[in-house]
Amino acid sequence: MPAKCVLILLDGLGDRSFAELSHQTPLQAADTPTLDLLATQGANGLFHAALLGQALPTENAHFIMFGYDMRDFPGRGILEAAGAGISIGQEDVAVLVHIASVAEENGAAVLRQDTPGAEETEIEAVINAVAAFEHKGISVTFHRTKGLFGILKLSGFVSPCITDSNLMLKGIPLSDIQPLEKHTKNPAAEATAEALREYVRWAYRQLQNHTVNKTRLQQGLPPLNCPVTQRAGRHKDIMPFTLRWGLKGLSISSGLVLDGLCKCIGMDFRRVVDSGNPGKDIADRLHLATDALKDYDFIHVHTKAPDEAAHAGDPVAKMHCIEGLDHGIGTAIEPLINDPETLIVVTADHSTPSSGPLIHSGEPVPLTLCGEGVRRDNIRHFDEVNVAGGALGTVRGRELMYLILNHLNRAKLQGIMNTPLDQPYFPGNYKPFLLK
Numbered sequence: 001m002p003a004k005c006v007l008i009l010l011d012g013l014g015d016r017s018f019a020e021l022s023h024q025t026p027l028q029a030a031d032t033p034t035l036d037l038l039a040t041q042g043a044n045g046l047f048h049a050a051l052l053g054q055a056l057p058t059e060n061a062h063f064i065m066f067g068y069d070m071r072d073f074p075g076r077g078i079l080e081a082a083g084a085g086i087s088i089g090q091e092d093v094a095v096l097v098h099i100a101s102v103a104e105e106n107g108a109a110v111l112r113q114d115t116p117g118a119e120e121t122e123i124e125a126v127i128n129a130v131a132a133f134e135h136k137g138i139s140v141t142f143h144r145t146k147g148l149f150g151i152l153k154l155s156g157f158v159s160p161c162i163t164d165s166n167l168m169l170k171g172i173p174l175s176d177i178q179p180l181e182k183h184t185k186n187p188a189a190e191a192t193a194e195a196l197r198e199y200v201r202w203a204y205r206q207l208q209n210h211t212v213n214k215t216r217l218q219q220g221l222p223p224l225n226c227p228v229t230q231r232a233g234r235h236k237d238i239m240p241f242t243l244r245w246g247l248k249g250l251s252i253s254s255g256l257v258l259d260g261l262c263k264c265i266g267m268d269f270r271r272v273v274d275s276g277n278p279g280k281d282i283a284d285r286l287h288l289a290t291d292a293l294k295d296y297d298f299i300h301v302h303t304k305a306p307d308e309a310a311h312a313g314d315p316v317a318k319m320h321c322i323e324g325l326d327h328g329i330g331t332a333i334e335p336l337i338n339d340p341e342t343l344i345v346v347t348a349d350h351s352t353p354s355s356g357p358l359i360h361s362g363e364p365v366p367l368t369l370c371g372e373g374v375r376r377d378n379i380r381h382f383d384e385v386n387v388a389g390g391a392l393g394t395v396r397g398r399e400l401m402y403l404i405l406n407h408l409n410r411a412k413l414q415g416i417m418n419t420p421l422d423q424p425y426f427p428g429n430y431k432p433f434l435l436k
Contacts, residue, residue: 002343002371005247005404006289006336007300008282010325011058012307014351014365014384018315026310026319026354027366028383034330035368035382038346041337042370044379045392047347047400053362058307059257061349066265067245067401068238074264075160075233076257077151083260084145086153088235093154093192096230097142099126100166101222102204108173109204109226114166115148116222122212123148126224129210130203138195142227145256152229154195159188159234165200166228168359174200174228196229203227240266241298245401246410246425250292252285253302268296278305278321279328286332293342298404310352311359318354343371343407346382347400367395374407 013027021029048054049061050070059076077094081087088094101113118126127150133140138156145151161183165174177197179189204226207213213223241249249267251258254274262269270288275281282303289299305325309318336342348365366387377391388394395403405411405425412426419430 001340001373002408003341004293004297005299005343005345005408006286006293007298007345007347007404008286008329009300009302010306010322010346010348011302011304012310012350012352012360013322013348014361014363015310015315015318016351016353016356016361016363018354021315021319025384026315027322028381028385030319030322030326032322032326032382034326034333035346036380038333038337038344038370039368039379039382039387039390041376042344042368043375043377043392044369044382044387044390045367046364046384046388046394047367047396048362048364048394049349049397051362052364052394055358055360055362056350057360058255058349059261062258062261063265064397065349065400066241066249066261066267067398068265069398072236072238073233074236074238076231077160078233078235079257079260079264080145081143081151081153081260082263083256083258084143084151086143086145086151088151088153089155090235091155091158093158093160093232093234095152095154095196095232096149097152097227098147098149099123099207099224100148100226100228101224102174102226105173109200110173111167111170111228113222114168114170114228116224118148118224122216122224125212126207126210129206130227133199133202135195135198136191138191140195140199148224152196152199152227154192154232156191156195157188158192158195159183159186160192160232161186161189162193162196162232164230165196166230169357174226177229192232200227200229238265242266243429244423245298245405246423246428247297247405247408248295249298249300250289250296251300251302252288252292253300253304254281255302255304258302267300274304277324278303279324279326279331281305281328282325283328283332286329286336290332290335293339297408306348307352310354313355315354337370340372343369343374343404345369345400345404351384364394367392367400369403369407371407
């Protein structure tokens with residue numbers, strides 16, 4: 001029976017149907033013999049980390065998938081800062097930021113290009129020009145992570161309970177930075193919103209007439225003239241993954257945000273590099289996972305390739321990306337399939353539509369569990385439609401981790417209390433009874 005789990009996470013795999021694919025999704029239209037084989041040998045269903053129809057970002061979906069409640073979520077700003085090695089104090093606030101191109105219309109900042117192309121020297125110059133600011137005792141510092149992107153560290157009398165300024169939609173104004181609805185009378189949230197609002201205004205003035213932007217305008221290029229902000233966060237005390245689930249966990253991924261998430265939940269992380277060949281990358285990661293099973297009980301193998309293919313706006317290209325991933329999985333999966341002690345789980349964190357205005361969408365994604373003892377249903381194709389008729393039905397949120405514990409024969413019978421903390425795994429970290 002399985003004692004360990006390998007979770008193959010194909011980020012953004014789910015999609016919508018397209019006429020150019022005969023009204024199929026990219027996954028339905030793709031030739032995926034390996035994923036189909038896994039579906040044939042296991043139990044299938046649909047998965048959504050939250051509510052059907054709710055569009056989730058990667059970090060929220062993974063946080064829930066790994067068995068945590070969103071009330072404990074620290075915010076993506078904190079996760080990316082942790083992944084990038086940026087020191088954020090316990091009372092500081094971290095905010096995602098990048099330099100965008102805006103135009104002033106009727107006094108409002110209207111987004112023209114969310115991520116304009118720029119040379120390295122241009123990026124360094126504009127970020128250095130807006131790297132530090134202070135307003136009424138609140139300091140704001142810009143810490144670059146990659147390209148035009150970075151983290152704003154806010155220190156002083158601050159709160160993460162503020163709105164975003166960036167809607168990621170061209171042609172409409174940025175949104176005002178305000179306290180969240182339940183924090184409208186919170187002095188720290190009011191002060192933070194005011195300081196961040198003034199920072200954006202100040203930075204716009206600094207960059208509007210910057211030599212870099214004067215040159216870019218002469219060349220017919222959009223100016224790099226306004227920082228836009230999102231997803232403020234602050235550190236929270238989070239129960240370590242091993243204590244929560246009784247499993248020693250490892251994530252194998254190239255993602256900065258997943259590195260930070262693992263640091264926050266106490267899961268080990270092995271950063272790998274995307275080579276431009278998604279099939280080879282996923283195969284290499286599965287080989288690493290196979291070798292690491294001697295040291296870990298739960299291994300998360302991640303690829304961002306389907307999500308990135310969808311963001312390119314070409315469903316046919318996403319179909320080909322999926323085919324490449326399937327081939328790569330096929331070259332590396334045999335040792336895992338043939339290992340009776342390994343449970344293979346294949347799913348995605350969310351759906352990413354290959355066209356339209358949404359960043360992510362709220363449809364559920366396919367889910368397969370494959371391993372010794374797992375019920376085998378009649379599903380023969382791994383896609384968003386076929387798996388809906390499988391034995392698992394629709395799995396939500398933390399149910400995924402409970403299913404994994406169950407199939408690893410570690411599920412605790414509800415009501416058994418051999419530890420003060422109601423752990424979901426058995427026998428758990430219990431204290432032996434002593435006769436003396």
